[in-house]
Amino acid sequence: MQDAQFDQARLAFREAVWAGLQQEPKRIPSKYLYDAQGMRWFEAITRLPEYYLTRAEVEILQRLPTLWPSHLPSPTAIAELGPGSGEKAVLLLRALPEVQAYIAVDIAAEALDAAVARVRQSGWAGLSYGQRGDWVHGFKWPALSASRRMVAFLGSSIGNFEPDEARAFLHRLRRHAESGELLLVGVDLVKDERLLWAAYNDPEGVTAGFNCNLLHRINRELDGNFAVDRFYHVAPFNAQASRVEMHLVSLCDQEVAVAGRRFSLRRGEQIVTEYSYKYTVEGFQALLADAGWKPAAVWHDHRGYFSLHLAASS
Ligand SMILES: C[S@@+](CC[C@H](N)C(=O)[O-])C[C@H]1O[C@@H](n2cnc3c(N)ncnc32)[C@H](O)[C@@H]1O
Structure with a gap:
């Protein structure tokens, strides 16, 4: 395939896959798990009985109106990083009635469309739109007069960063924050290994389907020739x-080709x-404080x- 046929995003995907398949161990960044099919797989994961993360976070968000600290004014603008289906955005907007603007920031166009559509269908009448891009490169707030901003980063996506990267990312958010800006982060906690195993190794094979979709995506978008049935999914707790x-995991010695290169x-x-880091409450609070958040x-x-x-910039 000629380079000219790749758009920028696909070029970046190709470079990441080429580089990742030369690493030891081989590694492909988790952000590439989410194309339209990956989003559908992830939605199915959130409904698995073993996958407690979504239900637990939704439970907290449903209680948010009673939990919100009385001394902190509600935000008026929210930027949500990686909104997925938008289910949690709807809960947030219900819990915080002063919000007038909601921006979804995601690398996957499908997620942006789904989240913004869901917010609008919920009957919420504020300004809502999607901004496509990698969080790591930042995002733009809308020009609003007198807004009180909050960044929402839910679903334990912070756990996909290595701890040093997480600190750097939180620090970057802090450097770009206005005085009084808020940050709301969902963080999965260290727990019994059997619960963690069950959450990421479901017997129905939904998580396996989600993981294997990455190889299908490489075949679809990067002219790859992965024989997906020569791999199996496993997600141990380290x-x-x-x-x-x-x-x-490769079931045999094999060669694969991706966009003309062989591995x-x-x-x-x-x-x-994907890595999903699990924190203690104290450990994560220390990370927030290290990154300059209160x-x-x-x-x-x-x-x-x-x-x-919930943390504040000042
Ligand atoms: C696990 S889903 C989480 C969805 C939702 N926040 C939830 O709690 O259920 C991760 C979302 O983040 C997006 N995402 C992952 N890495 C990203 C990155 N580096 N930049 C922008 N979006 C990213 C994915 O496309 C996907 O929509």
Whole structure:
């Protein structure tokens, strides 16, 4: 395939896959898990009985109107990073009635469309739109007079960063924050390994489908020739690093081609597709403080599986 046929996003995807398949261990950034099909798989994951994360965070968001600290004025503008289907945006906007503008920031156009449509269908009448891009490169707020801003980063997506990257990312958000700006972050907590295993290794194979879709996506978009049935999904908990690691493991010695380049895999060799770091409440509060944020409140679901952290820039 000629370079001219690739748009910018596809070029970046190709470079990331080429680079990742030469690393040891092989690794492809998790942001590429989310094309239209990946989004559908992820939605199915959120409905699995074993995947407690979404239900736990939704439970906290439903209680947000009673939890919100009385000394903190409600925001009037929200930028949500990685909104997915927009389900949580609707809850946030219901909980915080002073919000007048909602911006969804996502790398996947499908997520932006879905989230903004869901917000509008909910009957919410404020300004809402999507901004496509990688969070790491920042985003723009709308020009509004006298807005009180809040960045929402839900779903434990912060756990997909390595801790140093997470600190740098939070620090970047802090540097770009106005005085009094708020940050709301959903963070999954360290817990019994069996619960973590069950959440990422469901017996129905939905998480496996989500993970394997990455190889299908490479075949579709990058002229790849992965034989997807020669890989299996596994997501062990690495207790030392405090993270669940999603792997695609090669069932045999094999060669694959991606956009004209060839790579070999040994039997048993893995491609790492996602890290999901698990924090303690204290550990995450320390990370926030390190990055210059002032922790303002922290809430849990009733089982203490998941936490939602509210922090302020000053
Ligand atoms: C696991 S989903 C989370 C969805 C939702 N926040 C939730 O809590 O259910 C991750 C979302 O973040 C987006 N995403 C992942 N990495 C991204 C990045 N680096 N920049 C922008 N969006 C990204 C994905 O496209 C997807 O919509």
